[in-house]
Amino acid sequence: MKHLMKGTFVIFLSVLSLRTLGLPTGAPPDSCKDLMPRHPGSTKQETYPPPYQVLPAAGQGRVRLILGSPHGLAYEGFMILAHDSETGEFVGEFANLPDSARIVECTQGIKNAVTHTNVSKKHNLEFDWEAPVNYEGTIVFKSTFAQDYSTYWVGVESPPVNVRKRSIDVLTSSTPISTLRTTTPPYYSPTVDYETKDVEDPFYAGCGSTKNCFGTPAGCIEAKNCIAAVTVLVQGERYLFELQGRDSKYVAVGLSDDSKMGDDSVVECANEGGEIALHMSWNSGKRNMRQPMQEGAVQLESSAIKDDIITCRFWREKTTVVQGREYDLVSTPYNLLVAAGKSLKSNGIGFHDTAYDATGDAKLLSDVGGYTTASNILIRVHGALMLASWIGTASIGILLARYYKQTWVSSQLCGKDHWFAWHRFFMILTWSMTIAAFVIIFVELGEWSSEVIHASLGLATTILAFIQPFMAAARPHPGAPRRPLFNWAHWFVGNAAQICGIIAIFFAVRLNKAKLPEWIDWILAAYVVFHILTHLILTFVGCASDRQASQRVNSFPMKDMHSRGSMVHPDARQDAPHAGIRKFIFGIYFVVIVLFTAALIVITVLAPIEDTWVTFTNNIKNY
Numbered sequence: 001m002k003h004l005m006k007g008t009f010v011i012f013l014s015v016l017s018l019r020t021l022g023l024p025t026g027a028p029p030d031s032c033k034d035l036m037p038r039h040p041g042s043t044k045q046e047t048y049p050p051p052y053q054v055l056p057a058a059g060q061g062r063v064r065l066i067l068g069s070p071h072g073l074a075y076e077g078f079m080i081l082a083h084d085s086e087t088g089e090f091v092g093e094f095a096n097l098p099d100s101a102r103i104v105e106c107t108q109g110i111k112n113a114v115t116h117t118n119v120s121k122k123h124n125l126e127f128d129w130e131a132p133v134n135y136e137g138t139i140v141f142k143s144t145f146a147q148d149y150s151t152y153w154v155g156v157e158s159p160p161v162n163v164r165k166r167s168i169d170v171l172t173s174s175t176p177i178s179t180l181r182t183t184t185p186p187y188y189s190p191t192v193d194y195e196t197k198d199v200e201d202p203f204y205a206g207c208g209s210t211k212n213c214f215g216t217p218a219g220c221i222e223a224k225n226c227i228a229a230v231t232v233l234v235q236g237e238r239y240l241f242e243l244q245g246r247d248s249k250y251v252a253v254g255l256s257d258d259s260k261m262g263d264d265s266v267v268e269c270a271n272e273g274g275e276i277a278l279h280m281s282w283n284s285g286k287r288n289m290r291q292p293m294q295e296g297a298v299q300l301e302s303s304a305i306k307d308d309i310i311t312c313r314f315w316r317e318k319t320t321v322v323q324g325r326e327y328d329l330v331s332t333p334y335n336l337l338v339a340a341g342k343s344l345k346s347n348g349i350g351f352h353d354t355a356y357d358a359t360g361d362a363k364l365l366s367d368v369g370g371y372t373t374a375s376n377i378l379i380r381v382h383g384a385l386m387l388a389s390w391i392g393t394a395s396i397g398i399l400l401a402r403y404y405k406q407t408w409v410s411s412q413l414c415g416k417d418h419w420f421a422w423h424r425f426f427m428i429l430t431w432s433m434t435i436a437a438f439v440i441i442f443v444e445l446g447e448w449s450s451e452v453i454h455a456s457l458g459l460a461t462t463i464l465a466f467i468q469p470f471m472a473a474a475r476p477h478p479g480a481p482r483r484p485l486f487n488w489a490h491w492f493v494g495n496a497a498q499i500c501g502i503i504a505i506f507f508a509v510r511l512n513k514a515k516l517p518e519w520i521d522w523i524l525a526a527y528v529v530f531h532i533l534t535h536l537i538l539t540f541v542g543c544a545s546d547r548q549a550s551q552r553v554n555s556f557p558m559k560d561m562h563s564r565g566s567m568v569h570p571d572a573r574q575d576a577p578h579a580g581i582r583k584f585i586f587g588i589y590f591v592v593i594v595l596f597t598a599a600l601i602v603i604t605v606l607a608p609i610e611d612t613w614v615t616f617t618n619n620i621k622n623y
Contacts (some may be wrong), residue, residue, distance in 0.1 A: 026115030032106035054158035068124035072210040077146035081113040216357035228340035228355035245340035254337035259358040269312035276303035333362040378444040385437035390501030392597035397426030406576035457504035464497035
């Protein structure tokens with residue numbers, strides 16, 4: 001029994017010694033040749049993509065390196081060195097190491113590698129690599145990460161770094177986590193081919209766990225399909241921003257005190273002739289003005305253009321002064337504005353016609369978590385009121401006044417003919433909703449809109465609608481000499497207001513803030529066709545009615561009733577011929593207009609409707 005216990009104790013000590021020999025004080029110099037860990041009893045290298053990466057940031061004569069995981073995973077051990085990409089020779093020396101790292105001299109007397117000093121959990125270690133004084137060439141940092149004693153990845157590469165006599169430029173973005181290459185020949189070649197399908201965009205890796213992410217349209221971060229988006233990774237007191245924009249010439253991020261454009265510090269990544277250029281600018285109201293680049297304020301780390309997608313990474317200093325204002329990223333919370341557009345100006349960017357959105361609340365960039373989108377409820381209410389007014393109530397009210405003066409005349413409503421009572425009711429609704437929509441949008445914007453065409457047509461619609469009831473109140477009595485002039489003016493102003501309103505709605509479909517689908521144009525076009533077709537049919541019915549001379553009653557609105565239109569004429573208190581057809585047409589028109597209006601309001605209020613529908617169907621499935 002004693003011999004058994006003694007043997008068990010010896011085995012335990014042996015296993016413990018094997019484990020402690022592997023990692024505690026870092027890799028030995030002979031690991032420089034292949035970067036393989038010297039772990040007795042463990043020869044397995046992981047074949048799936050590494051969850052770690054090496055991020056270089058260029059400086060004057062040196063590179064700042066960050067070794068970490070976009071997923072926030074810790075690692076116990078590592079080794080890193082720099083190679084000339086052509087010759088494979090060791091290049092440069094490492095400096096400014098943290099306490100948990102030490103130098104490895106792959107070449108006697110030269111600090112050309114770094115490894116760990118203990119097996120504590122590590123996140124985002126930072127240190128510097130210094131280039132030789134006269135060196136020119138391209139280097140790649142190659143590293144091994146050991147998550148624990150038996151789980152490690154060999155040959156994880158950084159982006160290539162171009163060195164021209166201590167002038168340094170990081171050429172491409174970091175190797176994505178989904179890379180199929182876990183080692184770098186000739187040091188090690190995996191024997192297992194690892195293939196992935198539907199590779200996830202590394203841009204979204206770590207969102208909500210290790211970095212803040214915000215994009216448009218709403219919900220796109222979770223779906224990983226943003227039109228424009230920004231991520232912010234905080235590493236100590238360094239702030240790494242990454243921007244991505246689809247089908248755009250530029251993508252930009254602004255730091256703002258609120259969720260509206262104005263007095264914002266902006267950084268832009270612009271596609272200038274196939275190359276990404278980094279710029280700073282300032283939002284003054286709705287205008288964007290390019291600013292001179294401040295030395296050290298922002299620094300481009302990497303960029304890429306692929307499949308019409310712009311991606312760029314840049315570092316921003318924790319404290320900068322723009323337009324006399326200090327931006328302190330450490331202690332001041334900010335709203336994020338993200339925008340993308342398809343045009344560039346000679347000294348700036350064009351309108352953000354691809355995407356624009358803002359966070360709903362300001363918060364510290366170091367507080368990792370989800371962002372909410374700024375509320376645009378007033379914009380939705382404005383759109384719903386305008387649709388209800390000019391697609392709904394105005395259409396019905398105008399139709400009644402135009403074709404139904406000699407219909408339902410056998411009875412009255414509140415002492416007025418039915419057509420007049422209902423015309424007045426619908427037009428008062430139109431007037432009230434239009435004025436309310438006009439006030440609401442000015443409360444939301446606080447100034448004249450940058451969408452000049454839509455805003456101008458909306459203003460014209462509001463002015464024309466506003467004066468209509470006052471014109472009606474001042475109308476001459478029937479038979480007065482100026483009555484035809486009033487009829488023409490009233491007809492023109494009412495129809496002009498509706499035409500301006502409908503055109504303004506068409507232009508609203510293209511507004512970024514509306515977030516309406518392009519196919520809504522087909523619904524609007526169908527409404528216009530139906531509206532015009534109904535007017536044509538009723539015009540022909542009216543002409544047929546007028547041809548019956550015995551009961552001829554001309555209901556054309558520019559002419560008042562003459563002898564046959566007087567109240568003493570026997571035809572005055574009976575419907576004009578073909579009243580049944582007119583009533584049937586009005587019934588169909590009323591139902592269809594209500595359906596058009598309801599559909600358009602729902603799409604507007606729930607925009608973007610596609611995302612709302614997806615969420616709804618998913619909830620149904622889960623239920």
